[in-house]
Structure formats: structure tokens, C-alpha cells
Amino acid sequence: MPAPTSLDLPSYAKINLWLRVLGKREDGFHEVETRLVKIDVADTVSLTLTGGKPGISLTCNVPGIPTDDSNLAIKALRAFEARAGISQGWSIHLEKRIPHGAGLGGGSGNAATILKAANQLLSNPLPLEALIEIAAGIGSDVPCFLLDAPAADGSGRGERVVPAEFPWQLPMVLIKPNFPIPTPWAYKNWATSKELPGVLYAPQLCPWGAMVNDLERPVFEKHRLLPALKTWLLDRGGVRAALMSGSGSTMFAITQTEVQAAALAEEARHYCGDTAWVQVTRTLASE
Template identity: 70%
Template sequence: MELSSPAKINLWLRVLGRRSDGFHEVETRLCKIGIADTVQIDLLGSGNDVELTCNVPGIPLDESNLVMKALRAFEQKTRQTRSWRIHLEKRIPSGAGLGGGSSNAAVVLRAVNELCGNPLKLVDLLKIAGGIGADVPCFLLDTPAADGSGRGEQVTGVEFPWKLPLVLIKPAFPIPTPWAYQHWKDSKELRGVLYGPQICPWGEMVNGLERPVFEKYRLLPALKTWLLSQKGVTAALMSGSGSTMFAITKSGAEAGALAEEARRWCGETAWVQATETLSSIENPA
């Protein structure tokens, strides 16, 4: 099987507080976008050998990869093993807050279930996915958007009628998600930076993790302020725990123009892409 594995942005992410289990309670809306990896998976037969490859150097190919965690969780639940060949053709940068690894894990979970004759129902897959990572369950749903609660793993599919043009900008550095949550409680807002909700037809765009991340990575608040000052920009926000910033524009042409400006503003080390949100269950190009 060869499957598309889309990225996501968080249109909002509200951190409600630390839970007794050490995780944080959140409310978020995740929206799939038109940037995607490709996952190729082959069932080789009986056995327990797994060959995991990737086109991007530095991506871990051992048991720490979320794809391997998804496969092992499936094996444990079904009490059966197979031999697999899995290749990840990555276009979504890692450490970006775009859910690339989570999306890959969800795609592999659905694929191995199908190739093994669908022994598990969606509710079972969702439970497995929630144990792998908070963003994984949303990628199992066929809706273009999902609302997440709890750690983010309790998901409800959302129909999303908007096809929003946007620009993604990821600086050269990644941001570990655990670090952002660990520093959330004691972080402070920087003067002159917009943290409050940005009112849009699809909801109030806000991200509670901007506070700790902006305090340490000062390029990001400067980038958000710059984006909000640009022509045609409706809203700008950090996605997830960063380091990707995104700006929603009024038209695709304005997104393309903004991407060119952003490449000049950020320099050659930044990853910049113009794309759009998905408004149907069709796979991104």
C-alpha cells in the first residue's frame, strides 16, 4: 500500500492546567493541511522482521519511531506478528508542531489493520493511537478537522467547510513538545507580542504554548509580529508546540506572495511552504 500522510495545524490550543498524571489538560482543534508525507508499506509474510527506511537522514529508524510504536501496539493488541517493509517519504519537517510523526503512525496503524484483514475496529485503533501520542488519533478520522480534549487524544471529527490559504514557516531549530509543556506554568508573556485570541469565522485562534516557547525562542514572537503586519494576513499563530509559525491569508495568491517575502525575511535556513487547509476527506496532493 502507498498512502498519503498529511500534516496538521492547530487552529487553537488552550492549555487548561496540569493533571494528576503529569500531562496537561487541553482543548484544541487540529486541521489537516495540503502538505503530506508518503508511507509505503508491504506485508512480506509470516515472521517478525521489520525493515523501516526513510528518505531523510537523522530520522530514528529504531523502536523509538512512532511508526514502530504503532506497529508494536497493534501486534500486542492482536497477538499476532508479521514481517513488514515500511518506507517513509518525508516532506513534513520534524520538531515542527505539524504532527508528521503522529500522522505516519496513524497511517501505518490503519494500513497494517487493513492488510491483516481488519481484526480491529476504529474504536480499538483510536484507543491504541491515544497511547502512542496525543495527536495520533485525529489522523485516524476521515474528517478534515478534529477537536481534541484530555491530553488531546480524545477526538471528535469536525466538518470543516473552509479551505484556508496559509503559509508555514519553520526555522532551522526544532522544539521538543515535552519541554514546552514543562515550562508552561511559570512562563510569562513578552511585552508588545499578541497572545490573545484572534477572532475568525472558524473560531478564536490562540495557542497557550506560545508563552513558554516565545520566552526562549525570540525569533518566533518577532516572526508572528511580522506576519500580522503583512498585507492580506487574517491571522498568525504557532502550530502545536512549534517551531512552525503559520499565517492564514485572504487568498492563495497572497499566500504565495507572502511565502516569497518570508523566505527573504527568514533566510535560507528556514523551511517555508504555501498550502491550504483540507475541507474534505480527499488526500492532499
């Protein structure tokens, strides 16, 4: 049976159940502690060995997503080829369902999925450790998507990851307003930002840990819709906790039941208007 020349793989989104910023490092990045949990929202990444001359082409179903070398999927494939010492003809298609600039790891997950797919199509020339090293050079969130576990604890700038047991399937609602948040901007403004009065920043104690996000401080200062949205979510019945994911702009609310999540999503669509992206989902759990 001939080896496959094409793979279609899911590329899951993530939320940060907590994100602590510990300080700025000498290399310009920030030291963090975070728990990343995959959720049941996914892009589909298709990778094909074209058999033609070396090079990479990329297409995407969403207008405005870059299809040049600035896309993390292409960066990942070029880094894979350099590490593996090969050069092939490749075609990538991204079927996007995760919004851009949302704090949900859409681009990072695509990059990790490309690394997995390329390695698999070429009969696994690189071990997982090498793929994780490549991933860390592409972006802080990329390594966690290479792990089979549904949850991971990140340290360093977030790139040092270890699998975490996560037995919960938490129903939730994701709400992303129609603006992105650049991650570098959020970290740059973290140290000088201040808390807004009347907004909950303190850790929300839950069975799975203390939910808190230190990047809410700079982001909430600039984008006042988000603290208002967090306060509104926490006032809704059945909401166990609400938080911004990563550097935003997605807010998420964990509910007691899936029925409550569906009802909250309808309320959120009315509250936020037609331009917001609202999605009911749940966390992936350890088997």
C-alpha cells in the first residue's frame, strides 16, 4: 500500500484557565505560568506533498488571513524542513473556524498541526522532542498543541509545557468582539496598567484551579467593552466563572450545564450585537 501524500487534521483552539505574568525577562519576553486547555472548536489543516518542485503554497477559506511567509503554518513547515534536512513541494489549506486575534491559539495550533502532519507524511524523521524545540521557536503557545493531552501547564514564556490531567468537560460560551488584541501590545502594557474600579480581577476559585488572567489589566484599560462583558457574564445565572483567554479579545464563561450555556449564548448575542462571534463549546477532557 503506497504511503499517503495528504493529511487532514483537526487543529483545536485553547483557552487559558489561568495566566500569571511573573515579570519581564532579560530577553524581552515575560515569565508566565499558565494552564492551557483545548476546547471543542477546531480548524482543519490539510497538508499535501505535491511531488512538484520545492516550495509551499497556502490557501485559506477566510479572506484576510495572510497566505505568505508571515503565516505561522508556513513558518512551521520551513523550520521543519530545515531541521529535517529535506526540501519538498507542499500545499497547505486552512479551513478556519477559530477567529483571528482572539486569544484562542488558532495560528499557533495551525503551526503545531503542520509540524505533526509533515512529520507523519515523511515517516516521522523527527522525534517529538525535536518538534517541540521547533515549535518553541515559532511561538510561545505552539508547543502545547503538540501534546496529546487535552491540557498543559506552561512556564518560561509559555513554551515549556508539561501535560496536565484534566478530567472535566466544562460547558462554556466564547464571546469575541469584532476587534483583535495584538499579544505583544498586551504584554508591553502589563507593567504600567492599573485595575479598573468595580471589576473582578481576583482569582475565581474552582475545582480545577484558581482562574485569573493578569493580562486583563492592560486590555481592560483600553477596551472597556471587555470588563463590562466580564461583569455582565458573572451576573448571569448558572455561570461558574468568566475570564479573558490569553491576550484576548475572547471572553469565556463556564456554566453549570450545556443547556445553560446555550441559553447564555442567546443572551450574549443580544447583549453584544451582530458583530460579535459567539460560540457554545466545552473543554476536551482526559480519557
